[in-house]
Amino acid sequence: MTGLTAGWGRKDPAVRALVVDDSKPSRSIVARALADLQFECTEAANGQEALTALAALAAKGRPDLITVNWHMPVMDGIELVRQLRREPAYRKVPILMISTEHQQEQIALARQAGIDEYLAKPFTAAALARKLVDLGVVAEPSQAESRAPIGVLICDDSATIRGILTATLGGDPELKIVGTAINGEACLAAIPAARPDLVLLDVEMPVMDGITTLREIRRRFGKLPVVMFSSLTERGAKATVDALLAGANDYVAKPAGLNAGEVAERIRTDVIGRIKSLIPRRAAAGSGRVTARPVETLRAVRQERIRGVVIAVSTGGPTALAEVLPAFVPDARVPILVVQHMPAAFTAHLAERLAKTGGLPVREAADGDLAKPGEVLLAPGGRHLELVGETAQPRVRLTNDPPENSCRPAADVLFRSAVRLWGGGTLGVVLTGMGRDGLAGSREIVAAGGSVIAQDEFSSVVWGMPGEVVRAGLADAVLPLSQVGVEVALRLKRRSG
Numbered sequence: 001m002t003g004l005t006a007g008w009g010r011k012d013p014a015v016r017a018l019v020v021d022d023s024k025p026s027r028s029i030v031a032r033a034l035a036d037l038q039f040e041c042t043e044a045a046n047g048q049e050a051l052t053a054l055a056a057l058a059a060k061g062r063p064d065l066i067t068v069n070w071h072m073p074v075m076d077g078i079e080l081v082r083q084l085r086r087e088p089a090y091r092k093v094p095i096l097m098i099s100t101e102h103q104q105e106q107i108a109l110a111r112q113a114g115i116d117e118y119l120a121k122p123f124t125a126a127a128l129a130r131k132l133v134d135l136g137v138v139a140e141p142s143q144a145e146s147r148a149p150i151g152v153l154i155c156d157d158s159a160t161i162r163g164i165l166t167a168t169l170g171g172d173p174e175l176k177i178v179g180t181a182i183n184g185e186a187c188l189a190a191i192p193a194a195r196p197d198l199v200l201l202d203v204e205m206p207v208m209d210g211i212t213t214l215r216e217i218r219r220r221f222g223k224l225p226v227v228m229f230s231s232l233t234e235r236g237a238k239a240t241v242d243a244l245l246a247g248a249n250d251y252v253a254k255p256a257g258l259n260a261g262e263v264a265e266r267i268r269t270d271v272i273g274r275i276k277s278l279i280p281r282r283a284a285a286g287s288g289r290v291t292a293r294p295v296e297t298l299r300a301v302r303q304e305r306i307r308g309v310v311i312a313v314s315t316g317g318p319t320a321l322a323e324v325l326p327a328f329v330p331d332a333r334v335p336i337l338v339v340q341h342m343p344a345a346f347t348a349h350l351a352e353r354l355a356k357t358g359g360l361p362v363r364e365a366a367d368g369d370l371a372k373p374g375e376v377l378l379a380p381g382g383r384h385l386e387l388v389g390e391t392a393q394p395r396v397r398l399t400n401d402p403p404e405n406s407c408r409p410a411a412d413v414l415f416r417s418a419v420r421l422w423g424g425g426t427l428g429v430v431l432t433g434m435g436r437d438g439l440a441g442s443r444e445i446v447a448a449g450g451s452v453i454a455q456d457e458f459s460s461v462v463w464g465m466p467g468e469v470v471r472a473g474l475a476d477a478v479l480p481l482s483q484v485g486v487e488v489a490l491r492l493k494r495r496s497g
Contacts, residue, residue, distance in 0.1 A: 015137070016040045016060070020050045020080065021069040021098070025482075026121070029458070030067055030098060032223065033125045037138060039065070047075025051083070054090075062089055065137050070099035070110065078113045085114035094135040098123065122480055124457045149176035150279045153196035155187040155213070156180075156229065157205040164260060165200065165229075168267045174276065184208025188216055196224070197279050200271070201248075203230040203239045211243050218247045225249045225278045227271075231256060237345035241353055244318035249461050250274050253343060277315065277434040277462050304449055306495045307391065307425030308334050308371070309488060310418045312411030312441070314341040314433025316461025318350055320481055324431065325376060326358045327485025332492055335371035335394060337385065337418070339411040341433065344381035351378045369396040379409035386417040394421050405437040411465075415441025424449025427491060429484065430475075431455045434464035442474045453477045453487055 017039040021027045024045075031041040042057060044050040050068070057063065066084070068077040077097060084090040097115045101107060107118050117131050132138035152175055154165050162180050170177045179194035181187035185208045187199065199217065203210040214226055228251040230240040240251050252274055255266040309332070313320055317340045329336060340350065348364045354376075355362040365377040365385055371394040379385035380398065389395040404410035411430075415438065418426045428445045430438045432455055442452045454466040454475040459482070469475050479487055 015065070016042070016057070016063045017065040017067065018042050018044065018050060018053060018057070018063045019067050020044045020047065020072070020077065021067075022046055022072040023069070026069065026098075030128070033128050034065075034067075036125065037129065037132070046072040047077065047080030047083070049074075050080055051075075062093055064094070065132070065135070066090075066093055066095045067098050068095060068115075070097060070101060078110060081110070081114045094137055096131055096135065098128075122456050122458060122478075126457075149174055150275060151176050151178040151195065151197045152275065153178055153187065153190060153194050153199045154180045155182075155184065155199060155205070155210075156202040157182050158202075160260075161202075161229075161254070164263055165267060165271075168264045169200075169272065169275075172268075172272055175272065184210065184213030184216070187213055188220070191217070191221060191224070198225040198227060198275055200227050200229050200252075200275075202254075203228055203243060209239075211239060211246055214243055214246055214248055227252060227274055227278065229254055229271075237343070238349045241318065241346055241349040244350075245322055245353055245357070247319060249278055250315045274315075274434075277464065304424040304495070306334055306427045306451075306492055307422040308387075308394070308418055309336045309427045309429065309492075310411075310414050310441075311336070311338040311429045311431065312415070312433070312438035312465060313338065313431040314407075314435065314437065314462075314465060316432035317341070318353075320431045320455070320461075321350075321354060322358060323481055324429070324485040324488070325354065325360055325362070328489035328492060329358075329360050329362075329374065329376060331489065333373045334492065335373060336376045337365070337371060337379070337387070337414055338376060339379045339385065339409045339414050339437075341407050341409070341437070342381045344383075347378055347381040351376075354378075365396045365398065367396060367398040370394070371396060379414065382408055384409050384413045386413060387421050388417065389421070391421050405435055407435070407437050411438040412441040416444055419444045419448045419450065422450070426450035427488065428452040429454075429488065430466045430469045431481070431484070432460035432462055432466065434462040436465060436468040438465050439468045439472060439474075442469045443472065446474050451476050451491070453479065453484060455484060456480050 017034050019027050019030045019041050022045050027043045034041050042053050044053045070077040095115045096117045097110050098119045100121045102120055117135055119131050152169055154162055156162050166177050169175045178196050179190045181190050183205045201210050217224055226248045228240050228243045228248045230251055231254045252271050255263045351362050351364040362376040364380050383398040384401050386397045387394040388397045404412050426445050428442050445452055452475050454469045456478050457463040459480040470478050
């Protein structure tokens with residue numbers, strides 16, 4: 001089992017679930033989370049389809065779990081629940097309603113209709129797993145299970161690199177090497193038997209390269225986490241950016257020009273931390289519970305005119321930016337500045353690809369650039385980006401000041417400088433990424449009267465940076481990635497005139 005729900009155990013080897021929701025994306029999210037818990041899932045788009053599906057499944061036996069949305073066409077969730085509870089065969093089947101209702105009176109009505117538990121959207125995989133434990137459908141992990149190591153499959157055409165990676169990663173008690181492969185084809189063939197939690201994938205290989213392999217992994221194995229292991233050469237940097245935009249979860253720069261001992265130390269420093277951030281350590285029973293932040297704890301949205309948007313992002317950033325920016329940049333009338341944690345060789349390629357694929361005015365920032373309305377400037381790797389000058393005509397200043405939060409560029413530096421120029425007119429956006437960069441800067445944005453939007457846990461590759469902002473009570477909206485850009489667009493429409 002992988003991802004946020006790793007370590008939770010189903011109680012029976014043939015557990016089945018029926019997922020009922022009129023929204024295809026919502027069904028897919030629920031089904032994917034249940035599949036990570038090794039459920040066999042059947043989907044239905046409304047109550048009537050659910051009844052038809054149950055009739056078809058009768059030969060296999062009733063499902064062990066039914067999840068149902070409330071508001072659906074043809075037959076809504078409440079009517080479906082009532083009909084099921086009238087049938088003797090389904091009176092004791094656990095029913096979990098997953099819907100957008102937050103009012104306790106409405107939830108009470110659903111319970112009266114016959115649901116066993118209620119989970120509000122948006123939700124996290126960990127919160128879903130906890131509900132299933134409460135229903136008795138899923139067993140909590142034992143202490144032994146909670147310490148199960150993370151399984152890593154290594155794919156690299158260099159026998160030397162494979163050997164160093166195997167010895168170094170395998171020496172960590174929280175990791176286990178479940179297989180190695182010399183090229184993409186061998187990697188794809190190894191995955192079904194090895195059942196890795198994560199694939200460490202070289203970019204440049206014979207027979208089948210890393211990007212082609214990654215696309216096949218996404219097609220065949222869905223959300224299996226993949227970390228690209230690439231060189232810092234110009235060619236390697238460009239290929240890595242392509243891989244990140246194609247769905248790789250993260251990348252690690254391959255050490256060059258070092259002896260075996262130094263390479264091993266770099267791997268321990270850079271690679272192991274990335275792997276553990278993507279596949280969190282199995283928590284002891286009950287200690288890994290994560291719940292969605294209640295709506296009432298979010299700050300009220302400020303109404304001051306927005307003068308600029310600043311974005312912080314790290315692990316998972318390229319795909320996040322590729323989804324968020326097109327939703328608001330074309331109609332934006334304010335400057336947009338982005339800090340993406342990347343080495344210097346990578347950021348120019350990322351800006352180029354975002355501009356080309358999205359048809360957007362995105363480029364790597366240069367010292368002295370004007371931050372123009374409707375233009376996206378990406379901080380270059382290895383340099384801090386600050387805004388200086390006048391409120392209406394801000395300019396870019398790049399510095400080599402010491403790293404902050406172990407990062408250069410650092411989002412905190414950008415956020416602070418934006419507040420100095422725009423004050424409460426600053427809109428901060430904190431997207432997926434590990435660490436806490438952006439937390440101090442978000443605190444300054446809020447103190448000045450500005451607003452901060454954070455990506456939610458379920459859609460984040462790593463809920464480090466946005467999670468820190470949410471837990472500190474600084475976000476006035478916590479949204480799935482698909483809604484972040486739309487929310488920015490709506491705010492700019494209302495408050496940038």
